[in-house]
Amino acid sequence: MTLDPLAAYRWMRLTREVDETIRNLWLTGQGVGGTFNQRGHEAIAVGPALCLEPADVVAPMHRDLGAYLVRGMTPERLLAHQLGRETGPSRGRDANIHGCGDLDLNIIGFISHLPQSLPVAVGAAMAFKLRSEPRVAMTWTGDGGSITGLYAESLNLAALDQAPVVIIVENNQYAYSTPIEQHSANPDIAERSEALGVVAVEVDGNDIEAVHKASRKAVNRARNGGGPTVIVAETMRMLGHAIHDGFEYVPDHLLERWEARDPLTIFEQRAGEHGTTIDQLRAIDSDVAAEVKAALVVAQGSPFPDPATVTDGVWAG
Amino acid sequence: MAEGTYLDAISAAIIHEMERDERVLVMGEDVAGPFGGAFKVTKPVAERFPSTRVRNMPMTELGFIGAANGMALMGLRPVIELQFADFISSGFDSIVQFASTAHYRWGGAVPWVIRAPSDGNLRSGPFHSQNPEAWFVHTPGLKVVAPSTVADAYGLFQSAVRDDNPVIYFESKPLYRSLKGEVPEGDAPVPLGLAEVARSGRHCTVVTYGAMRHEAMAAAEELAAEGVELEVIDLRTLKPLDMDTVASSVARTSRVLVTHAANQLGGVGAEIAATIADECFTDLDAPVKRLGGLDVPVPFSPPLEDAYRPNAAKIAAACRDLCAW
Numbered sequence: 001m002t003l004d005p006l007a008a009y010r011w012m013r014l015t016r017e018v019d020e021t022i023r024n025l026w027l028t029g030q031g032v033g034g035t036f037n038q039r040g041h042e043a044i045a046v047g048p049a050l051c052l053e054p055a056d057v058v059a060p061m062h063r064d065l066g067a068y069l070v071r072g073m074t075p076e077r078l079l080a081h082q083l084g085r086e087t088g089p090s091r092g093r094d095a096n097i098h099g100c101g102d103l104d105l106n107i108i109g110f111i112s113h114l115p116q117s118l119p120v121a122v123g124a125a126m127a128f129k130l131r132s133e134p135r136v137a138m139t140w141t142g143d144g145g146s147i148t149g150l151y152a153e154s155l156n157l158a159a160l161d162q163a164p165v166v167i168i169v170e171n172n173q174y175a176y177s178t179p180i181e182q183h184s185a186n187p188d189i190a191e192r193s194e195a196l197g198v199v200a201v202e203v204d205g206n207d208i209e210a211v212h213k214a215s216r217k218a219v220n221r222a223r224n225g226g227g228p229t230v231i232v233a234e235t236m237r238m239l240g241h242a243i244h245d246g247f248e249y250v251p252d253h254l255l256e257r258w259e260a261r262d263p264l265t266i267f268e269q270r271a272g273e274h275g276t277t278i279d280q281l282r283a284i285d286s287d288v289a290a291e292v293k294a295a296l297v298v299a300q301g302s303p304f305p306d307p308a309t310v311t312d313g314v315w316a317g
Numbered sequence: 318m319a320e321g322t323y324l325d326a327i328s329a330a331i332i333h334e335m336e337r338d339e340r341v342l343v344m345g346e347d348v349a350g351p352f353g354g355a356f357k358v359t360k361p362v363a364e365r366f367p368s369t370r371v372r373n374m375p376m377t378e379l380g381f382i383g384a385a386n387g388m389a390l391m392g393l394r395p396v397i398e399l400q401f402a403d404f405i406s407s408g409f410d411s412i413v414q415f416a417s418t419a420h421y422r423w424g425g426a427v428p429w430v431i432r433a434p435s436d437g438n439l440r441s442g443p444f445h446s447q448n449p450e451a452w453f454v455h456t457p458g459l460k461v462v463a464p465s466t467v468a469d470a471y472g473l474f475q476s477a478v479r480d481d482n483p484v485i486y487f488e489s490k491p492l493y494r495s496l497k498g499e500v501p502e503g504d505a506p507v508p509l510g511l512a513e514v515a516r517s518g519r520h521c522t523v524v525t526y527g528a529m530r531h532e533a534m535a536a537a538e539e540l541a542a543e544g545v546e547l548e549v550i551d552l553r554t555l556k557p558l559d560m561d562t563v564a565s566s567v568a569r570t571s572r573v574l575v576t577h578a579a580n581q582l583g584g585v586g587a588e589i590a591a592t593i594a595d596e597c598f599t600d601l602d603a604p605v606k607r608l609g610g611l612d613v614p615v616p617f618s619p620p621l622e623d624a625y626r627p628n629a630a631k632i633a634a635a636c637r638d639l640c641a642w
Contacts (some may be wrong), residue, residue, distance in 0.1 A: 057391070094422040101423035108390060109423040113410045119383025120415065126384060127391035130342070130369055137387070150410075153380025160375070314458050316426035317481030 003212045005267075005274035008050065010284050012042040012208065012264055015066035017292045018075050022082055025296075026243045032084045035096040038063040040206070040238035043263035044170045046070055047211030048138055048231070051219045057124050059108040059117035059139040062097050063170060063237070067140070072105045075292050079299035092305035093313065115145035118154040118167065125163035125222070136222045138215075140168045144175025146189045152196055155230070159197030162227035166218040169193070169230060170205060172237040177249045193230040205233030206263045238262075321500035324493040326467045327432070328361045329500050330474035331396060335366055337504075338394065341478060342370040344381060345398030345432075349373040355400045356434060356493060378408035382431070386416050389427040394478055402435035402487060403447040416483040417458035430477045435463075435487045436528050436578050438626060442617035448527070448579035448610070453485050454556045454588070460484040460509060461555040465530040467498030469553055472507030480509060489528045496531070510557035514566065518546030521572040521636045524563055524589055526552040529576050535629035536636065545640055555585050563589065564597050571602040572639040576627050581609025603642035608635050 019038050025031045038045065045066030049058060052071075060067040068078060073089065081088025081100055090099040094109070101109025108124070110117045121139035128135040145151055146169050158165050169189050173180055180187045190200035199221070203214045211233055218229035236258035240247040271278055321329070335341045343359055349371050353360025363371040374381040378399065385395040399405055405412070412431070419425035437446030453459045460482055464470040470488070477484040515530055516537050523533045530551045537547035548566050552559065567573050573593055575586040590605040608627045616622050 059387075090423045099422035101419070101425050103390065103425060108387070109419065109425060111410075111414050111418065113414050116383060116410060116415050119380045119411065120387035120390065122380075123384030123387025123389075124391045125387070127388045127393050130393070150379050150383070153375070153377035154383065156375060157377065157380050157384055313421045313424065315482055316420045316428070 003050065003209060005276050006280060006284065008046060008208050008212070009267055009276070009281055010288065011046040011050070011066060011070055012267065013284055013288045014069055014075070014292070015042045015046060016264060017288050018069065018078060019065055021079065021292050021296055023243070025082070031082070031243070033095045035082060035243045036062045036241075037239045037243065038065045040236050040258065040262065041170060041172070042066050043208035043211050044168060044205045044233045044235055045140070047208045048166065048168050048215035050212060051215045052136065052138060055106065056136045056138065057106040057108060057121070059110060059121040059124070059137065061110045061114060061117060061140050061142070063172070064140050065097065068097070068100055068107060071107050073100060073102065073107060075295035076298045079296055080302045083299055084304060085299060085302040086305040087302040091313070115141035115148060115151055115154070117141070118145070118151060119157065121167070122154050122158045122163055122165050125158065125165035125228070126161050128164055129161060134223055136164045136166060136219050138166045138168070138219070140170060142169065142175065143171040143173070143180045143189065144183065145169070146192065147184050155193060155196040155198050155228070158228040162225070164222035165228045166215065166222055167228065167230045168215070169232045170235055171232055172235045173254070174237055174250065176241045190230065190232045193232070198228045198230050200230040200232060202232045202234070205235035206261050206266060208263060208267060318499040318502055320497060321467065322494050323467050323470050323489070323496040324356065324358055326470040326500045327474060327488060328358050330471045331359065331362050332365055333503065334475060334478045335362065335370060338478075340392060341394045341396060342372065343396045343398065344372045344374050344385060346374055346376055346400050348398050354398060356490070358432070359398060378404055379411055382408040382411035383415065385429050386411060386419070386427055389429045390419070390425050395429045396478065397429060397431045399431060399433050401445050402433035402449055403444045405431070405433055405449060412459070412483070413452070413456045417456050420482070421458060426481050427483050428481045429483055430474070431483070431485045433485055433487050434490050436489045436491055437615050437622060438491045438528070440617060440619055440622060443614040446615035446622070448487070448577070450485070450487055450555055451579060451584050454585050458482070459556065461487070462509060462553070463487045463489070463526045463555055464553065465489060465492070465527050465551050467496060468501055468505070469507055471501045472505045473509070473553060475504070475506040476509050479506065487527065491528045507553065509554045510559055512553055512559035512562040513551045514548065514562065515551045516547065516549040518548035518570065520546050520570060521574065521639050522548045522550060522563070522566040522570045523632060523636065524550045524552065524573060524575045525577060526555065527578060529578055529627060532627065532629045533576065533632055536632035539629065539633045540636060545636065547636060558589070560592055560596070563593065567593055567597045568600045571600055572642065573601070574606045574608060574632065574635050574639060576608040576632055576635070578626060579610055580612050581607055582612045584609050603639045606635055606639055608632060
C-alpha cells in the first residue's frame with residue numbers, strides 16, 4: 001500500500017499531541033507513577049504500522065505510541081491507561097504504556113525486560129506460518145535491546161523458520177544514559193543482525209516516507225514467504241528515558257542537530273513534494289488538538305478500578 | 318489399559334492431546350525424530366506427527382519459550398520440553414515476567430505447558446537433579462503440577478494442556494522408567510488443584526508430592542509394622558494447592574510432616590506448614606514438621622546425595638518423633 005501523505009501526517013501529529021498531553025499531565029503533577037515520552041519516534045512507529053493489514057500483529061514498546069494509535073487504540077483508552085483507570089486496556093493493572101495490549105486490535109502488550117517482545121513476535125509469526133495464514137508480525141526494539149543475547153536468540157529462530165516477522169530496531173543513540181559507542185563494541189546493528197541470518201536494511205528513522213518504503217518491502221517479503229527483515233532506523237530520543245530523567249548526559253549540539261530533523265518538521269518542509277499544503281497540515285493540527293483535548297476529558301472522568309477487583313484477571317478461562 | 322512406565326504415560330498423553338487438538342505442538346531441544354528427546358519421551362510422538370508439530374529448537378530457552386508465548390497468544394497450545402528442569406532458569410524472563418503476567422496486565426492468555434524433568438537420586442550432580450518448583454509457586458499467574466503416579470502423569474498432563482494458563486509440569490526423573498502401572502487411554506484428565514489421599518491412617522499425616530510420595534508410602538509400611546498408621550497425601554498440584562484435603566487430614570491425625578525433595582529453606586513445604594499453623598492450630602497435638610533437602614547444591618557423590626535428600630528412613634524417623642508428642 002502506498003503512503004497517503006495526509007494520513008501519515010495526521011497519525012504523526014496525533015502521536016505527538018497525545019505524547020505532549022501525557023508529558024504535560026506529569027509535569028503539572030497530574031500523572032500517576034512514572035511515564036515515558038516518544039518525541040522523535042513518530043515516523044518509526046507510524047510508518048511501519050501503516051504497512052499492515054488488520055489481521056497482522058504488532059508488539060510495540062514504550063516509544064511506539066504511534067503504532068498503538070494506528071492499530072486502533074484510541075487516545076481515550078491510552079490516556080485512561082496512563083492515568084490508571086478502569087477503562088484503559090489493562091484496567092489499571094499496568095503502568096504508563098506498558099501492558100497496552102489488546103488482541104482484538106492484534107496488539108501484544110510489552111514488558112520492561114527488553115527485547116522480550118521480540119521472541120513473542122517471532123513466535124506469533126511461526127504460528128502464522130504453521131497454519132499457512134497470510135499474516136505478518138511486527139515488533140520494535142532499540143539499540144540497547146539489540147545487544148542482548150535474546151536479540152541473537154530471536155533473530156536466529158526467525159531466520160531458521162523463515163518466519164514472517166518484521167523487526168524495527170530504533171537506534172535512538174542512547175540506552176537510558178549510555179551512548180551506543182559505550183554499549184556496543186560493534187555499533188553496526190545491521191551488520192550484527194545479518195550475521196545471524198536475517199536480511200537487514202538501514203533507514204533514516206525520522207523520514208516517514210523512507211521508513212514506510214522499507215517497511216512495505218519487508219512486510220511484502222514476509223507475507224510472500226521471504227522470511228524476516230530487520231530495519232535499523234536511525235533516530236534520536238529527544239527527551240529523557242522517562243519523565244523523571246533530565247537527560248543532562250546528552251550534548252546540546254546533538255539535540256540541536258536532530259531537532260532540525262524532527263519527523264514532523266521534515267515532513268512539512270516537503271509538503272509541496274507530497275502534493276499537500278501547509279493549510280491542510282494546520283487544519284489537521286487543530287482537528288487533532290481538539291480530538292485529544294476531548295479524549296483527555298473522557299479519560300480524566302473515567303473511574304479508577306474497584307479495589308475489590310484486585311485479584312481479577314490473574315487467571316485466564 | 319496397557320501396562321507401562323511413568324515415561325510411557327507422558328508420551329501417550331502427549332499423543333492423545335495432539336490427536337484431540339490440532340493446536341497442540343511439541344517444541345524443545347532434540348525432541349524431533351528419530352532422536353526423540355534426551356529421555357526419549359517424544360520419540361513415539363515424533364513417529365506419529367509431522368516435523369511441523371514436533372519441532373527442534375536451538376539451545377536458547379529464553380528465546381524459544383518467548384516464541385512459545387507468541388504462539389500461545391495466537392491460539393496454539395505449545396508443549397515445551399526442557400531437557401532438565403535445571404535449565405528452566407535460562408528461560409526465566411519469558412516465564413516469570415511475560416507469560417505469568419500477560420493475562421492480568423492486558424487479558425492475553427498464554428496456554429502453554431513446560432515439561433520440566435526434575436529431581437535426583439540418579440547421581441547426576443548439581444545441574445541435572447534440581448527441584449526448582451518453589452520459584453514458580455511464588456510467581457503469580459503460573460500453575461504448577463507434579464505428578465507422582467503413572468495415571469497422574471497421564472491425567473494431569475491432559476488437564477495441563479487444556480488449561481488456558483501457563484502450566485509448569487514437573488516430571489520426576491527417578492520415576493521415568495522405575496515406576497510401572499496401568500497407562501490410561503483416551504480422555505482421563507485429572508483436575509488441577511485436587512490432592513489425593515494415597516494411604517489412609519489415623520496417627521500422622523505426611524504431605525508430599527513427586528517421587529517422595531513413594532518414599533512416604535515405604536515409610537508408612539515400615540511404621541505400620543510398629544502399629545503407627547500414616548496418612549499419606551499426594552498434593553499432585555502445587556498451584557493451585559488443595560489445602561482442604563490437607564486440613565481435613567490434619568483434623569483426623571493431629572500430627573503432620575511436610576516433605577519434599579527440594580531444599581527445605583523457602584520451599585513449598587514452608588508455605589504448606591505455615592498455612593497449617595494458621596488454619597489448623599487447634600487440631601494439632603505436635604509442631605508442624607518439615608523435611609526437605611539440605612540448603613546446598615544437589616551433590617553428586619552417592620553418600621553426599623543420600624545425605625542431602627529425604628528418604629523413607631528419614632520420613633519414618635520424623636514421624637516417630639511427631640508421634641512421641
